[in-house]
Amino acid sequence: MRTQPLTICEKTLIVESLRAGKRLDFRSREEFRNVKLIVGSEIGTAICSIGQTKVICAVSAEITEPSSMRPQKGVINIDVDLSPMANYSHEHDRMGQKGMELTRLLELIIRDSRCIDVESLCIRAGKEVWKIKVDVRILDEDGSILDCACLAAITALQHFKRPNVTLEPHHTLVYSEYEKSPIPLNIYHMPICTTIGLLDKGSTIIIDPTEKESECLDGTIVVACNKRKEVCALHQSTNLILTTKQIENCVKLAMSRAEELSSVVIDVIRQDQRERSAFKRPSGFAITSPAIILNENRVVAQQIRAPIKMEIEQEEIEEEESEKQRQAYQSSVIMNENPLRSDGVKQEEIDEEQMIDEQLANIQQSVNRVELDNKQSLDRHGEIQEVDDLLAGLGDDDEEEESTVVTLGDTVDEEDEIVLVAKKKRF
Amino acid sequence: MDGRRPSQIRNINTRLGLNRNAEGSCYIEHGNTKVLCAVYGPYEGKASKRLENRCSIVCQYSATTFSGLERKNRPRGDRKSTEISRLLEKAFESVILTDSFPRSQIDIFCEVIQGDGSNLAACINAISLALADAGIPMKGIASAVTCGVIEGKPIVDLTSREETDLLPRVTLATISGRDEVVLVELQNRLHIDHLNTVMETAKSTCADVYECLAVVAQQHIRACAPILG
Numbered sequence: 001m002r003t004q005p006l007t008i009c010e011k012t013l014i015v016e017s018l019r020a021g022k023r024l025d026f027r028s029r030e031e032f033r034n035v036k037l038i039v040g041s042e043i044g045t046a047i048c049s050i051g052q053t054k055v056i057c058a059v060s061a062e063i064t065e066p067s068s069m070r071p072q073k074g075v076i077n078i079d080v081d082l083s084p085m086a087n088y089s090h091e092h093d094r095m096g097q098k099g100m101e102l103t104r105l106l107e108l109i110i111r112d113s114r115c116i117d118v119e120s121l122c123i124r125a126g127k128e129v130w131k132i133k134v135d136v137r138i139l140d141e142d143g144s145i146l147d148c149a150c151l152a153a154i155t156a157l158q159h160f161k162r163p164n165v166t167l168e169p170h171h172t173l174v175y176s177e178y179e180k181s182p183i184p185l186n187i188y189h190m191p192i193c194t195t196i197g198l199l200d201k202g203s204t205i206i207i208d209p210t211e212k213e214s215e216c217l218d219g220t221i222v223v224a225c226n227k228r229k230e231v232c233a234l235h236q237s238t239n240l241i242l243t244t245k246q247i248e249n250c251v252k253l254a255m256s257r258a259e260e261l262s263s264v265v266i267d268v269i270r271q272d273q274r275e276r277s278a279f280k281r282p283s284g285f286a287i288t289s290p291a292i293i294l295n296e297n298r299v300v301a302q303q304i305r306a307p308i309k310m311e312i313e314q315e316e317i318e319e320e321e322s323e324k325q326r327q328a329y330q331s332s333v334i335m336n337e338n339p340l341r342s343d344g345v346k347q348e349e350i351d352e353e354q355m356i357d358e359q360l361a362n363i364q365q366s367v368n369r370v371e372l373d374n375k376q377s378l379d380r381h382g383e384i385q386e387v388d389d390l391l392a393g394l395g396d397d398d399e400e401e402e403s404t405v406v407t408l409g410d411t412v413d414e415e416d417e418i419v420l421v422a423k424k425k426r427f
Numbered sequence: 428m429d430g431r432r433p434s435q436i437r438n439i440n441t442r443l444g445l446n447r448n449a450e451g452s453c454y455i456e457h458g459n460t461k462v463l464c465a466v467y468g469p470y471e472g473k474a475s476k477r478l479e480n481r482c483s484i485v486c487q488y489s490a491t492t493f494s495g496l497e498r499k500n501r502p503r504g505d506r507k508s509t510e511i512s513r514l515l516e517k518a519f520e521s522v523i524l525t526d527s528f529p530r531s532q533i534d535i536f537c538e539v540i541q542g543d544g545s546n547l548a549a550c551i552n553a554i555s556l557a558l559a560d561a562g563i564p565m566k567g568i569a570s571a572v573t574c575g576v577i578e579g580k581p582i583v584d585l586t587s588r589e590e591t592d593l594l595p596r597v598t599l600a601t602i603s604g605r606d607e608v609v610l611v612e613l614q615n616r617l618h619i620d621h622l623n624t625v626m627e628t629a630k631s632t633c634a635d636v637y638e639c640l641a642v643v644a645q646q647h648i649r650a651c652a653p654i655l656g
Contacts, residue, residue, distance in 0.1 A: 104506055108614065231619060240521055248622060
């Protein structure tokens with residue numbers, strides 16, 4: 001299936017407004033879109049979104065035999081999937097030119113810039129090494145996919161921990177995470193990629209172009225840098241003629257961006273580690289990601305609870321957010337009442353226990369809220385306990401039965417009513 | 428490594444017009460790097476690749492199984508060679524005056540017979556000469572060079588032994604030795620302070636290479652003149 005080309009009117013509109021220094025999404029020419037980074041509850045997973053572009057990345061490890069040329073080095077494998085889901089011009093199971101370019105550039109950035117210490121991935125020289133598999137999936141596409149994919153991959157790699165191993169004379173013991181704590185990868189530096197669009201033979205620079213903008217542009221140049229002011233990759237993905245001055249200019253722009261973003265990545269990872277070390281259950285995106293995908297345009301991403309939300313130059317008020325979260329929870333519970341939706345949930349194979357836990361937490365929250373509302377009530381303690389017992393009973397049942405999840409959903413919605421009923425009985 | 432000065436390129440040997448069937452062909456040697464190139468077209472190509480306003484360029488890069496240090500399993504189709512093909516296509520789309528041949532196609536075939544570093548640069552030089560031999564109108568003869576950095580000092584025209592080292596390398600291609608970059612490719616990490624010097628060195632070396640290529644092309648045309656009449 002081919003995408004519709006832009007109409008001439010649309011093209012001229014975009015080009016003219018770009019020349020005037022304005023953009024259709026109210027950015028200036030040298031402004032980036034908001035970046036959201038979310039690390040998953042599973043180790044080594046991350047979702048990154050830049051504007052509407054969304055990429056998920058998962059890192060896994062397995063033991064393989066190294067190649068005979070490099071017996072002491074681990075292997076890093078990068079796999080990119082440009083599914084038709086993101087953009088229906090992509091063919092299923094086949095990589096087009098775009099996919100090839102994306103894979104090759106990611107390899108160039110992550111593997112060839114030697115940001116990961118491959119020697120530390122060696123278990124037994126020439127026999128066993130770790131193979132790190134980086135799977136990148138493009139969920140939604142709206143320009144600068146490479147930036148997004150690169151950021152997701154780097155975050156996932158930072159987040160990833162490989163299992164601990166010990167060497168015995170004739171075999172290797174691999175420990176699970178409960179026996180011995182897993183080891184993070186040795187990462188020397190974080191290459192961050194920036195796409196820079198060029199217009200009018202490179203005289204006009206447009207940063208972080210969207211899909212429509214990049215169709216109007218003459219071409220783009222991709223620069224990968226790290227915060228130590230090193231250029232890791234430079235790629236001119238265009239057929240236009242540039243001067244070396246312009247290229248150097250682009251590199252400087254990318255450099256400042258790399259510094260910003262690498263601190264964001266570090267913050268995300270650090271916060272996740274802090275939460276994990278405090279034995280807090282990492283919420284991840286196990287539940288949120290289907291919701292994000294299903295309600296892409298209807299639900300604002302802020303409503304979905306994520307472990308960390310990083311938004312450059314945009315701060316949210318805590319209370320507002322928590323209020324929104326509560327709303328989001330209730331809506332998700334309401335969704336369960338719908339038989340179709342609950343089926344959908346079953347198919348997604350969401351961790352049931354976790355969901356129930358979430359719901360229970362939610363109930364507790366709303367109970368607390370009710371508590372605040374009825375401050376005057378004298379015997380509220382008894383009530384709350386009663387409700388708690390009731391809910392605990394329900395919760396226990398739910399672990400075996402799927403269908404009762406629906407009942408639980410009802411309870412949450414009729415939370416206030418239950419309290420009222422209890423009150424009436426009391427009086 | 429091989430007794431050259433840092434800014435000295437390897438010897439360039441060329442022969443033009445050796446393929447009987449192709450419109451233009453070229454064999455080029457950069458020291459031990461040997462590349463054979465043939466250009467077919469412009470002709471009415473496949474309908475799927477046809478463009479209404481300009482001609483499409485299809486490039487195929489392949490390195491023989493015995494070209495490198497390791498024996499390759501297959502000469503083309505792996506990721507690296509498809510990537511190089513794409514780079515070459517993009518570079519030459521901006522070099523060739525594609526507007527002059529609408530609805531047609533130009534095929535470029537590149538074969539690395541022996542790879543001893545700077546393969547991509549050698550391919551670009553070979554294609555430029557082959558295109559000149561075929562008489563396809565271009566903005567100028569493109570020339571390319573691979574440049575590396577050792578301890579802050581740029582060295583040009585890397586051999587394969589130098590390439591396998593940990594040093595960063597930049598491949599730069601310009602048109603007619605002017606400040607018109609059609610291709611830039613950077614590998615490994617390079618500090619921003621060195622970028623400027625590397626670019627400058629690469630650019631001036633490109634101009635030098637262009638001089639060589641231009642002389643070759645002129646000689647060839649002069650030799651062909653009596654035949655053409």
